[in-house]
Amino acid sequence: MNIPQIPKGFRDFLPQKMSVRKRIISLMTDVFESYGFAPLDTPCLEYAETLEGKYGEEGEKLIYKFEDRGGRNVALRYDLTIPLCRVVAAYPELSKPFKRYQIAPVWRADKPQKGRFREFYQCDIDIVGTDSVYADGELLAITDTVLKKLGFDNFIIRINNRKVMNAFALNSGLAAEAVTPFLRSLDKLDKIGAEGVLKDLRDAGLLPPSLEKSLSEFILTGSADADSLSKMAAIAGATDTGAAGMAEMEKIRETLQACGVSESNYRFDFSLARGLDYYTGPVFETIVTEPKIGSITGGGRYDNLIGLFSRTPVPATGSSFGLERLVTVMEEKMSAGNTAGSTEVLVTCFDEALMAENLRLASMLRSAGIRTEVYFKKTKLKKQLSYAANRGIGLVVIMGPDEVNDNRVTLRNMVSGTQETVLQNKMTAKIQSMLSAK
Amino acid sequence: MNIPQIPKGFRDFLPQKMSVRKRIISLMTDVFESYGFAPLDTPCLEYAETLEGKYGEEGEKLIYKFEDRGGRNVALRYDLTIPLCRVVAAYPELSKPFKRYQIAPVWRADKPQKGRFREFYQCDIDIVGTDSVYADGELLAITDTVLKKLGFDNFIIRINNRKVMNAFALNSGLAAEAVTPFLRSLDKLDKIGAEGVLKDLRDAGLLPPSLEKSLSEFILTGSADADSLSKMAAIAGATDTGAAGMAEMEKIRETLQACGVSESNYRFDFSLARGLDYYTGPVFETIVTEPKIGSITGGGRYDNLIGLFSRTPVPATGSSFGLERLVTVMEEKMSAGNTAGSTEVLVTCFDEALMAENLRLASMLRSAGIRTEVYFKKTKLKKQLSYAANRGIGLVVIMGPDEVNDNRVTLRNMVSGTQETVLQNKMTAKIQSMLSAK
DSSP states (O other), X not given: OXXXXXXTTXXXXXXXXXXXXXXXXXXXXXXXXXXXXXXXXXXXXXXXXXXXXXXXXXXXXXXXXXXXXXXXXXXXXXXXXXXXXXXXXXXXXXXXXXXXXXXXXXXXXXXXXXXXXXXXXXXXXXXXXXXXXXXXXXHHHHHHHHHHHTTOOEEEEEEEEHHHHHHHHHHTTOOGGGHHXXXXXXXXXXXXXXXXXXXXXXXXXXOOHHHHHHIIIIXXXXXXXXXXXXXXXXXXXXXXXXXXXXXXXXXXXXXXXXXXXXXXXXXXXXXXXXXXXXXXXEEEEEEEEETTOEEEEEEEXXXXXXXXXXXXXXXXXXXXXXXXXXHHHHHHHHOTTOOTXXXXXXXXXXXXXXXXXXXXXXXXXXXXXXXXXEOOSOOOHHHHHHHHHHHTOOEEEEOOHHHHHHTEEEEEETTTOOEEEEEHHHHHHHHHHHXXXX | OOOOOOOTTOOXXXXXXXXXXXXXXXXXXXXXXXXXXXXXXXXXXXXXXXXXXXXXXXXXXXXXXXEOTTSOEEEEOOOSHHHHHHHHHHOTTSOSSEEEEEEEEEEOOOOOBTTBOSEEEEEEEEEESXXXXXXXXXXXXXXXXXXXXXXXXXXXXXXXXXXXXXXXXXXTTOOGGGHHHHHHHHTTHHHHHHHHHHHHHHHTTOOOHHHHHHIIIIXXXXXXXXXXXXXXXXXXXXXXXXXXXXXXXXXXHHHHHHTTOOGGGEEEBTTOOOSOTTOOSEEEEEEEEETTOEEEEEEEEOTTTGGGTOSSOOOEEEEEEEHHHHHHHHHXXXXXXXXXXXXXXXXXOSOGGGHHHHHHHHHHHHHTTOOEEEOOSOOOHHHHHHHHHHHTOOEEEEOOHHHHHHTEEEEEETTTOOEEEEEHHHHHHHHHHHHHHO
16 A cells, blocks of 8 residues: 655645635736736746756755656756746747746755745746836836735835945945855845844955945845935945946836835835845845735846846846745635635435436536536435535535425525525526525 | 757747636636536655556656655656545545546656647546446536537547446456456557457457457447447346446436437447556546547546555546647637737836826726736837737827826727827726727
């Protein structure tokens, strides 16, 4: 006998969990499409070299790689961004700007722990082929729309800009090759705190006095107010790139205001580094503060990434929703009473000799758009009713020989426990009114 | 530079292809749920031993297996049936009958060729925990509903029964261990023809005279008429198992009639073997005859399979739709004019100084449920219109400084090429009426 188990970090989703996942995905899809995004799907398996060298040292170790029977080195998809870059390079005929969404599993051989899995879904939106920062702003407006529609009010979209941070680092006395290590230290802020970041930089010899002063004054403090902005403008804005980055941040603010995003739901934050090295402009992430579930989206502009697959560089920006944390919260919110997509009516079996009648009634109900199951076996009615109760089916149709002779059926409301008998030709209308009264 | 390619037998689905796939999947999902089926999802990666020894010698070779970093032998899902069996064994608390659907990719290291891929979608419905043959009949009624809703009229559900065929083979003089080889030869009928099957059996010493007579008379001929049925009843029905199988076939007919399935859309066919060894009762497959795309569903009852994972055997039956062949046909059917889910309105960019206005208008339209894109860059209007045309966007909103001063916008119908100017506060209503007039 095989033991019915699955590898650690992988999951089965039974119907109740699936119904929450499907509802979130369907809501996201509707929002994405309302902004003109179109679906894309890519293989779960890519050539290993397509993924290698894209995710940094740590990420590289987590790629599921293997040799197929033909001796090819292949790998399970690690994210949805690199496959998109490959697609854009492979199909230059795609009309630009190309706005696509992809909602699909990715795999990482990470250490499984609470809330972290080896197989999990990403929900990505990307705009490819425009360097307009309004595109970045739109991604954030979409984030706002999705979260609001899911019923979240307390979240903050944190926004920073790599052009600003690069100029800031250089103008604070760091060498060009020190910028990435600087951002990597900054990225650890959540884990090691402000003192930790300063120590990290000091130990690495990357903390000139002016940098230390700025970090303490208006960077490691998080949220950037008007004063922080003008301090940053004075340092980063001294070079063209930095000034351009500051202007981009203002355009993002303009976009969010025009799209009706509340000021309480976003903020500029110079402490936001985002781990990946490939970002070139705006970077962003969203934190849900109530309930406290942490980061649920992340992304940024990556104007040089598609160039790894194509002679023609193509600008692009994207944002990724992590489905798993959203699901955890939504499962509680949706909890009881969530019967979307599930069976509405059970037609019970009094006697198998009446099965043809039962099947006919069920077909009638389905034709009227009512989700209907037939119980296939003659068993005690009590057992059939308890099946309906377990499945959360609210209405049961009972038909014995008396009812058949009278062209009637008995309808049982499983919530109230009441029953009534109606003519078969009135059954559909009666059930429709009972369902809509719920 | 990386070459932007994917392994052979794998595919990217660009938005246009995706839209057809999504429509078929959504239609199937609705039908499955209308019959009370609930969604299940399982990992793409299973332990290798979960899959090994289930798919016969040929199937076994096609499993994508590898060793993960922890030295565990894992494999990509080969079908959706074995994972279901594992789930049923792992969660004995699932209320039975358990009716689930799963629409998901599977992987087979097969030789890629026209219409055959290494990664492809299966759409499975299974009913677990009842031995009632009405469950098998319902799977076929669902097949009929799905195909009708997809616009197919010319298809035939072929139905046979392993109990019948086993009894027939034994009562025709074959030894018990010869039954499976007999069915495997019969399974080759499509490829090698009636003469081929007879030769195959003769060469293997599996063709006693009475068997040869029956095969020629009413089995290799395909469709089983009343005469064939009575001939089969005389041979197979001589033992209890065979008689039970014949009775099951009649109950399936009863189910199909009660569910309104036309007699032209199903037939009993004793030449239907179905490759897999694990079937125990009814087996079936569906052939679309016009357009001629061959087999698009297959399945049957497998009462002993879950027992491989569980001390408690659980009866089950299932059917699988192959998405790929359906898509090929539907792509042609849906071709032009298929804009479900795609952008309805493009708001053009006359001047970036007006971007906030454009974004606000777009938000208004989206709030009214209209899928709307904003063009982010000031370029020649002609270029923006051609973007709309390429994307199949039917309506374009144009707003220059004159319009802004007058609180107006110009609406351009991309199909007729006509334009008109309306007040901004009338825009949404006007666009709604233009969209519904299409």
